[in-house]
Every structure is written in structure tokens, then in C-alpha cells.
Amino acid sequence: MTVRVVLADDQTVVRAGFRALLDLTDDLVVAEVADGARAVEAVRTTRPDVVLMDIRMPGVDGLEATRRIAGDRSLDGVRVVMLTTYQVGAYVFEALRHGAAGFLLKGIEPDDLRAAIRTVAEGRGLLDPAVTRRVIEEFARLKAPEAAGAERLAVLTGREREVMAPVAAGLSNEEIGKRLIMSPLTAKTHVSRTMTKLGARDRAPLVVLAYETGLVRPGEH
Structure with a gap:
């Protein structure tokens, strides 16, 4: 099963790291972008299965980009996963409200990343990890x-x-x-x-x- 992925993060090194991990699998990175506006454009152009979306980006941030993607009925099959850290619980909660399927910590292990992408591509939310519940509960x-x-x-x-x-x-x-x-x-x-x-x-x-x-x-x- 090949999963088409769009990487959206303003840090080149982060995008490179995720691409390197995905290149070791059958997953296909169809676009890399550095801000939310380009992320929305890339999603509409490439129709990926999954978007790995940073929350804090210049211009249009990840929250607004997620809202636009989730609000576009023509993109119903696209699942957005937020890339974040422990310190942004409120942002994660808002991202879920805006239509994100879940979130991943940027330090995720390679095997966990691949499993998470497949979970989301199959239409399931990333809600199993205990850290997800802790963030939601705290907010x-x-x-x-x-x-x-x-x-x-x-x-x-x-x-x-x-x-x-x-x-x-x-x-x-x-x-x-x-x-x-x-x-x-x-x-x-x-x-x-x-x-x-x-x-x-x-x-x-x-x-x-x-x-x-x-x-x-x-x-x-």
C-alpha cells in the first residue's frame, strides 16, 4: 500500500528528516512546503492521502491550513496530522477542532511514524497514544x-x-x-x-x- 504524503514545515531539516524516513518505505512524498498557504495549494493539486502539518509556520499557520483543508468537501479523503511538541496543548486541541485526524511529536520513532501514517490513511484518527489524551485532558x-x-x-x-x-x-x-x-x-x-x-x-x-x-x-x- 503506497500512501501519498505532503510535508508542511517551515524548517528544511525537519522536512528532510521525515522525507528520509518515508523514502525507506513504499510511502511517496508528493510535495514539500514551508507554510500553510502552500500546503493547501499542494493538497488541492496532488490530492495526497495524508498531510504532515507543522502548527507554527509563517503566514498561514498549520491551524488555518487544516481548517481550509477540512472545510473543502472536495478534499474529504485527505487526512491532516499535526506535527508538534508537548508544549502546545491548546494548539493541538484547536487543530482537532478544525478537523485534524491527530498529531505526532516531531521526535517520533521511525516505525511509529510509518504505522501512524497508515493508520490515518485508513481513515482512523491518531487517538491511541496516551500523550494525545494527556494533551486533550490538560486543555x-x-x-x-x-x-x-x-x-x-x-x-x-x-x-x-x-x-x-x-x-x-x-x-x-x-x-x-x-x-x-x-x-x-x-x-x-x-x-x-x-x-x-x-x-x-x-x-x-x-x-x-x-x-x-x-x-x-x-x-x-
Whole structure:
């Protein structure tokens, strides 16, 4: 399986490092850019499977670029993964709100990078690593539940709300099934229906919404 990747980072050495890792696999880097505006242009031109997007770039930053990509219905198949560090929890949270499928630390191990790219290319969010939950939880502590967000959950059935909690904990369909006593296929069906009703491209927005509405609170898994 060849995954087409766009690298967006204003540091040449970072782009070179990621390209070197990807060149060792079947993954194909179709474009390298140094700012968000060029990232959006490259995505529209090359239609990659995955974008590795730095958050802080000159001009149009990674957050705005992600928002533009996620908001373009013609780019529904493109998944954006943010490249970041531990120190930017708020930015990561906003990136997930804007449609990012997850994030990776720039010091990620090569094997983990390749696995992460394939995970996202298959349409799954990067929500399993514990660091993702720590960042979301830390930022969630600073935000009160939003009433407007809570109203969005009114479209869900009771079972679909139940499913959102383990999704927010980064559990797989199999793990959700075990927790809620259902088959993995049934769990997958509930998750898919929940995403459809809430207009989510993948699981990442469900995690954000679960914390924002108070459906899940920091530390509750």
C-alpha cells in the first residue's frame, strides 16, 4: 500500500528528516512546503492521502491550513496530522477542532511514524497514544462545558452517547465492544452513526466534543 504524503514545515531539516524516513518505505512524498498557504495549494493539486502539518509556520499557520483543508468537501479523503511538541496543548486541541485526524511529536520513532501514517490513511484518527489524551485532558481542564456543544448531542441515541466515552479514551472498536458488551462490528456501527450525525470526518472531533460538552471529564475513562 503506497500512501501519498505532503510535508508542511517551515524548517528544511525537519522536512528532510521525515522525507528520509518515508523514502525507506513504499510511502511517496508528493510535495514539500514551508507554510500553510502552500500546503493547501499542494493538497488541492496532488490530492495526497495524508498531510504532515507543522502548527507554527509563517503566514498561514498549520491551524488555518487544516481548517481550509477540512472545510473543502472536495478534499474529504485527505487526512491532516499535526506535527508538534508537548508544549502546545491548546494548539493541538484547536487543530482537532478544525478537523485534524491527530498529531505526532516531531521526535517520533521511525516505525511509529510509518504505522501512524497508515493508520490515518485508513481513515482512523491518531487517538491511541496516551500523550494525545494527556494533551486533550490538560486543555479540557481549562474549559467549561459548552451549552451549545451539549445541544449537538441531542441528535444521538443513548447508546451512541455511551460509545462516545470510550472513543474519547482512545479505545478500539474491539475494546469498546468488551466495555459495553457488544460485538466489535456493532461498536463500529454505533461509532460510524455517531460520526455521521455529528458531521465528523473521523474520531478526533468526537473526542473534542466529548470533553467540550462535559460528556467525558478529564481523568474519566
